[in-house]
Amino acid sequence: MTAYFKASIAALALLTVPVAANAENLCQGYGPQTPRDISNTAGSNTTTVAFAPEAATLNLCNLHTHTNAEHKGPGFSVFVDDSDHGGFRCNETDTLTEAELAAPESDAFHGVKPGDTIEVHWVFSSCNVSPGKGLGSCLSDSCVNPQLRVEAQTFLVVNDSNALNFMDFAYQDNIVDGLHQPKALPTGTGSPVTFIGSTTGPSYSQAKCSPFQVTWSVRPQCAKVDINSLNAWADAGNIFQEDHSHGVRQLVTAEELLAPIN
Template identity: 55%
Template structure:
């Protein structure tokens, strides 16, 4: 079976509720984060993880999704600090964005004064602060095998016609710089592009290393090792950071198809082997 029976039952439940819209940190910014407790049991592999470590003992396997090019883009959002960890983004984040954890790109410590120059106005402000040059963000392009249209929250990834779709997240970690010559977030957005019948982002970085692909779950600060996510997601995480013009992110936060206006929090790194899949 391409999906377990558990996934089918859960998907039907999530479709008719607001829970699915929350699983990546949407609308749960006030959620209290679980303290350290025994790891949950009976759940499938969890995310985020250290993508340089391929070990995992979780036995609840599921088939990986097709390529994102054979799926519909359904949501686009980002988290402040990298949720995943890799050699190039392994600096544990601390400071004004909260104590949820996450990681910063090593390149963020070697930027020029011009790249770190303050922006003319606050960028994507929220009650957790605003983004500033030098910050790290992790962008998630979420894809679904369901016949859906890109839209707000992860609820856009489900439909009445397909209640147990394959889900796939293409992830890229960026360092924000005050430089119009850096990547423009607008070029990575969705503007109605369709390829072979599938709705696609204008572009997703392809020069930041071979993506590490693995079986996991949804993320966001609502979940922890003690409170696991029940949904099954194929992840494709690029190992290298790239520079992104912070001014283009500011513009995106002022209006986009996904109604996103700020960075979401991160889920603490999952390290317990029984909660991780083996990366092959």
């Protein structure tokens, strides 16, 4: 979940100032951090954080993407670099065909092209809120400390109408049992790895931690998604006001900042 959210609530943004770092320049006194290598279960940050309920019992409050994958997983383990748009690529990236890499007619969803990897975050809140832009949509005046859950899927972007249609996973005013829900969440990409972490995005690091506590559910394999459906999502004027993919927070590797995965 991207750090640009914190701009939505100025008071909460003040919480992002880290306390003094130790000799290894690690932030101190924070709960478990994200992103991580989901294949590595080690972690010594045992700050007590309750797991959020399942997504189907919460309100979808935000939906956004990052380029490349922030997490490292079995299906997205190719390191790009340590820049704000570094992270990890899907393993199959170098096997794409010329047709899959062809430029689309539209570029409504900026900064993403065929051959790119994106990590998509569906953000859910225990607050009685409606979906919208930024972290402010996950909170309210009467609910300032919600349980947050992020369902994450990494996609390999291709120009292919036979690939997954992103609109199948969009919101589009979908209400289920009185709750705001995506039309669907991805399946068929392995059992999600669930753990406690934080918000992400390039303004955070191992020296500057996020104060937000999040239950993560990260699918371990990539899936191909059609670039034209991402452009359609932007063209449709989604309620999240998302028309581009965000930067990444570099992988958290210090065990002191990671929760154990059971």
